[in-house]
Amino acid sequence: xxxxxxxxxxxxxxxxxxxxxxxxxxxxxxxxxxxxxxxxxxxxxxxxxxxxxxxxxxxxxxxxxxxxxxxxxxxxxxxxxxxxxxxxxxxxxxxxxxxxxxxxxxxxxxxxxxxxxxxxxxxxxxxxxxxxxxxxxxxxxxxxxxxxxxxxxxxxxxxxxxxxxxxxxxxxxxxxxxxxxxxxxxxxxxxxxxxxxxxxxxxxxxxxxxxxxxxxxxxxxxxxxxxxxxxxxx
Numbered sequence: 345x346x347x348x349x350x351x352x353x354x355x356x357x358x359x360x361x362x363x364x365x366x367x368x369x370x371x372x373x374x375x376x377x378x379x380x381x382x383x384x385x386x387x388x389x390x391x392x393x394x395x396x397x398x399x400x401x402x403x404x405x406x407x408x409x410x411x412x413x414x415x416x417x418x419x420x421x422x423x424x425x426x427x428x429x430x431x432x433x434x435x436x437x438x439x440x441x442x443x444x445x446x447x448x449x450x451x452x453x454x455x456x457x458x459x460x461x462x463x464x465x466x467x468x469x470x471x472x473x474x475x476x477x478x479x480x481x482x483x484x485x486x487x488x489x490x491x492x493x494x495x496x497x498x499x500x501x502x503x504x505x506x507x508x509x510x511x512x513x514x515x516x517x518x519x520x521x522x523x524x525x526x527x528x529x530x531x532x533x534x535x536x537x538x539x540x541x542x543x544x545x546x547x548x549x550x551x552x553x554x555x556x557x558x559x560x561x562x563x564x565x566x567x568x569x570x571x572x573x574x575x576x577x578x
Contacts, residue, residue, distance in 0.1 A: 348411045351422050354499060355405040360386050361504075361511045362519055370520040371527055382527065389522035393515070398547040399424055401511065401519075403503035409494035413486035418479045423502045424547050425454035425469050426476025430499040435490045448484040452477045469504050471512035475547060476500075518542060 367386055368374055390401055400406070400423050408421055413434075429451045432444040454473040458465035478498065480486065489495040504510050518541045525534060533539070 348493070350409045350494060352407055352409075353404060354407050357402055357404060357506065359402045359507060361390055361401040361508055362386060362516050362523070363508050366508070366516070367520060367523050371524060373527070378527075382523070385523045385526040386519070388526060389519045392522060393519055393542060393545075396542050397545040398422065399545060400502035401504060401515065402508075403427060403501050403506045405430060405499060406502050408498045408500070410496045411493045412491055413489055413496055418477050419498070420475050420477045421498065421500060422475060422547075424475045425473050425502060425504055426451075427453060427501040427503060429478060430501065432478070432496070432498050434487050434497070435492065435495040437488060437490055439490050439492070442487065444487060448481050450479045450481055452479060469512070471504075471514050472545065514541070515545065518545070 362370075364379060364383055364386065367382055371382075373382075393399070394401060406423055408419075410419075429446075429449075432449065433441055434444065436442050454476045455470055456467040456473075457470050459468050486496075504512060504515070508516070518538070521538045521541070522534075525538065534542075
């Protein structure tokens, strides 16, 4: 039996993965005349990157809901990176919301690595990190639920950090290239170099429960990159 799942945002910070000043320096366009439109382009670029890759840039709270408990002990959670679990709640047989005891499950956040490769260095999320997961503790079991839609709900924090400073540089550069595309009024497909970077960050996985069988379709790119050299050299 496939378990129906829904993932939805609960609290979005509104902070973007690159700042307006960062974008203006990237574009070599330091005038304030287009600040409003550049701010819109930044938001659009971040949204496009997240939609295409299935990732979350800046920390945000998301709710992953299932209509039944899984058969196995592990639930892999979409939208990496997983930072932490806020709560796991469920509707019992009477439809009353209950909260799972945090001691009954173990949280496995997305993979983190030392900044410089040494265990003594501060850790940072790998830009290409995979999904996180929640696993039943030894001897624990999933609770009985009503079995109705969204009867098991997992709220968690997804993202690389709370501010632009926490973002991996390669993701910032990729989003900056998207802003450059929008600012250059580019038409048609993204240039292959940008699309290749986005494709490299796409998160795909066969989830333990429920199965995932949808992979984003990206159109082939044959459009000339004339806008790119024009924008860079302006």
